[in-house]
Amino acid sequence: MIRPILWVHGDCLDPQGPHFKNHPQAPALWVWDERLLAEWQLSLKRLVFIYECLVELPVVIRRGGVVAEVLTFATEHQADGIVTTASPSPLFRQYVKVLEQSLPVTILSVEPFVDYDGHIDLARFSRYWRVAQAYAFKGDLNDSK
């Protein structure tokens, strides 16, 4: 990708996020998702909080359907791809799938809290933590005891 746009969403409003760091010159877009607004009935206080986060970021702020707005923005900037950050939301995956029909999408990850790629049993927190703890402390916890 030579001329990507950044699609900024609600799981990474960090001005030092990987998308901003890796592509400091790329035009960036936030979309207030009409679908989510209708579904979640978010209160004004939540919207104000998000808006305060947005105004500290170098993003254009729009409102509408996410896929349509992102693709329009990409066309406006003659982009050859879309860069965004990872999100666990199923809607995110759905949007990425549709976007990929028009343009390549690169999904960047923020630094992991637990830097471990192997299998972790998620049936209960205790089982997760048994594996995750050492990685969360970067191995330091046992050293200090």
Add this chain to the structure above:
Amino acid sequence: MSKDMRRDFTDRADLIRYVGEQFPEAAARDGRVSPIRGGRRAAEVQLNRLETHRYATTRNFLNGSVSRLSPYIRYGVLNLAQVRDWVLARATPHQCEKFVNELGWRDYWQRLYLKLGQGIWEDREPYKTGYSPQHYQDTLPEDIQSGTTGLVCMDVFSQELKIQGYLHNHARMWLAAYLVHWRHLRWQTGAKWFLEHLIDGDPASNNLSWQWVASTFGAKPYFFNRENLERYTAGLYCRRCPLYGHCAFEGSYDDLAHNLFPRNESPTAQPGRKPKAKRR
């Protein structure tokens, strides 16, 4: 194409006015705004207030040294690794143990969200309360919404949720337990109400915590008694409650389990007084 929304504001009031105009439906439902400010700068101010060394011993108390970083973490203004690195740079790993463990809860719920998707809205397991899912009602009671139950604690929590958009973890647990186990509300209805108002409202952390309280994700329902609430609030609400001594939360855990879950032949509900049971 929609037009660009404003980015420059003279002050917070100007921004709030604009957001209210742009989202009139939300403003009409409730025009109030939280004192909690958004943005990385505000996040860093909050991070600098963190008292890691006091966290483990005070976090269960309503006036304890909790971080109040959840809104910033929720939106990735700060990520878990940044917060972890920040505390580890300022205290020994041992002093940070409980706090990092709590950060782990968020990571855990997020991993489950990735796996379960919309399944976080469905009961993960049967209720362990002796009741079927159909037993629970769908509508949030009016006295909960308006904060007029007469129980000072619950009424204050309801107001704080709506005005501040933040509740201490223990208050979330008490309010959720009251709604599910005393008022027989479907956890999904309570979860949706929280998500409307909590600034840190996160589908995974919220819904799965509600499921944990309800017992659809965990071995036992979470409940509490007056003594537990009075202790961790330092009597703040009980002292001025007209129902003190005869409220719905009076009694031993065994008595309450018997009353709340009469269909459980051998009550399996686990009282909430000890950190282990109370805090997963």
